[in-house]
Amino acid sequence: MKSHLGRRPFSAMELHTLYHGYIYGDQRLPREQPKHWHFWLPLIAYYSGAYSDEIGHLQLCDIVEHQQILCFHFHTHGKIKARIVPIHQALFDAGLNEYIAAVKQQGHNRLLFDLPAKSGRYSEKVRIWFSGEGERAGYLQKCDIPNIDQLGMKTAVSSLRLNFEQQIRIYAIQAGNKDAFNYLLGFNEYELTEFSDVTTLNQICQQIRVINQHIDWHRFNQRHTI
Numbered sequence: 001m002k003s004h005l006g007r008r009p010f011s012a013m014e015l016h017t018l019y020h021g022y023i024y025g026d027q028r029l030p031r032e033q034p035k036h037w038h039f040w041l042p043l044i045a046y047y048s049g050a051y052s053d054e055i056g057h058l059q060l061c062d063i064v065e066h067q068q069i070l071c072f073h074f075h076t077h078g079k080i081k082a083r084i085v086p087i088h089q090a091l092f093d094a095g096l097n098e099y100i101a102a103v104k105q106q107g108h109n110r111l112l113f114d115l116p117a118k119s120g121r122y123s124e125k126v127r128i129w130f131s132g133e134g135e136r137a138g139y140l141q142k143c144d145i146p147n148i149d150q151l152g153m154k155t156a157v158s159s160l161r162l163n164f165e166q167q168i169r170i171y172a173i174q175a176g177n178k179d180a181f182n183y184l185l186g187f188n189e190y191e192l193t194e195f196s197d198v199t200t201l202n203q204i205c206q207q208i209r210v211i212n213q214h215i216d217w218h219r220f221n222q223r224h225t226i
Helices: 012-018 036-048 052-057 089-093 096-105 123-131 159-174 178-184 198-205 217-222
Strands: 063-066 069-074 083-086
Touching (some): 036 069, 036 089, 036 123, 036 159, 036 217, 069 198, 083 178, 083 198, 096 217, 159 178
Antiparallel strands (some): 063 069
């Protein structure tokens, strides 16, 4: 697994905690100002392996169909290659289609329309919300997960890409297709620009472990304040 700035993937228990936190429960915190991207970005990151800036840049036209399979088209990160990643069924189960319809109805073109950019990047806003800054607690702290563990390894929103990488490596090996692994992660080891067998990509991606079967965008909208 490729390291990223001394970061590690989340443990199974930490993932359980993150995706059973208040964002995905029934209660809204006092003074919380919920945004749709608070709900969707951690989910898309876990199930696609994309960086937060890539997810923030997604336009509705970047949700594309290949071989009758709906995919995200990521193409805005300078250090990794453009790629399509089949959309995991868990995202549809969480209400992605209904959310897309609502975004269209409101006349927006960007999927996470309420995630603001700073200096043309979306990752900074995500970092502060997810990991906190100074005295401001982030989602990690509110879920009682430390930014740095006892070994000095960090966790951040980009750790979710490492969780994706861990699982995809196993499933690609089982499928006997290392090219699929390198393509899905946007690694230069896959030299071509396209991957012709989207069905295989989908079979690999759909095996990513579902972390909370009860996550529901409508539930997020209906949460009540504690």
